[in-house]
Amino acid sequence: AQKVTQAQTEISVVEKEDVTLDCVYETRDTTYYLFWYKQPPSGELVFLIRRNSFDEQNEISGRYSWNFQKSTSSFNFTITASQVVDSAVYFCALSEDTGRRALTFGSGTRLQVQP
Amino acid sequence: DTGVSQDPRHKITKRGQNVTFRCDPISEHNRLYWYRQTLGQGPEFLTYFQNEAQLEKSRLLSDRFSAERPKGSFSTLEIQRTEQGDSAMYLCASRSNIAGYTFGSGTRLTVV
Numbered sequence: 001a002q003k004v005t006q007a008q009t010e011i012s013v014v015e016k017e018d019v020t021l022d023c024v025y026e027t028r029d030t031t032y033y034l035f036w037y038k039q040p041p042s043g044e045l046v047f048l049i050r051r052n053s054f055d056e057q058n059e060i061s062g063r064y065s066w067n068f069q070k071s072t073s074s075f076n077f078t079i080t081a082s083q084v085v086d087s088a089v090y091f092c093a094l095s096e097d098t099g100r101r102a103l104t105f106g107s108g109t110r111l112q113v114q115p
Numbered sequence: 116d117t118g119v120s121q122d123p124r125h126k127i128t129k130r131g132q133n134v135t136f137r138c139d140p141i142s143e144h145n146r147l148y149w150y151r152q153t154l155g156q157g158p159e160f161l162t163y164f165q166n167e168a169q170l171e172k173s174r175l176l177s178d179r180f181s182a183e184r185p186k187g188s189f190s191t192l193e194i195q196r197t198e199q200g201d202s203a204m205y206l207c208a209s210r211s212n213i214a215g216y217t218f219g220s221g222t223r224l225t226v227v
Binding site for chain 2: 004037042043044045047050091093099100101102103104105106107108
């Protein structure tokens with residue numbers, strides 16, 4: 001069975017601070033995909049990134065960066081110089097590498113960025 | 116293409132009533148998924164279709180729930196004899212063999 005744990009329920013930072021959202025996953029599959037989604041108050045899930053299990057390179061996209069460490073089954077997400085518009089709930093998710101590819105989500109981390 | 120559309124955005128119903136939600140996926144996406152998200156939790160998988168075939172149903176999907184995707188285009192999710200525990204956001208998503216998931220904005224159901 002697959003499981004995703006986001007231990008941080010809520011994080012509050014002041015604008016321009018850096019913040020890291022933690023994600024730990026469990027799976028028996030050797031090939032899998034990891035995702036991060038952003039859910040603003042409007043409710044729609046916004047795709048941020050997908051990584052496959054064979055690609056452990058860290059990735060940077062603007063103020064966002066992701067640290068994938070297979071040895072610790074973690075896929076952490078860092079926002080540099082946070083902005084008020086970053087306030088949302090962030091979900092980490094995992095899917096197997098099959099035609100099904102249903103997503104298993106963590107319980108989310110609510111990020112509040114104060115001006 | 117404007118993405119995945121869900122209708123209605125909000126639904127309030129009395130306990131015991133039936134409700135039906137609609138999802139219009141991205142036209143070239145052959146796979147369609149339904150997820151349920153309760154307050155403070157991440158979305159949970161309910162069921163998925165490849166074209167018109169419903170290939171899997173989660174154990175979360177009780178006998179009161181039924182989903183269809185006639186002709187492999189739009190999909191409907193019906194809940195019969197609604198209960199207060201059915202109150203949640205129902206999310207639809209679609210994808211193709213090469214494209215990633217695209218989620219709709221969801222239908223928020225409140226059972227009173």
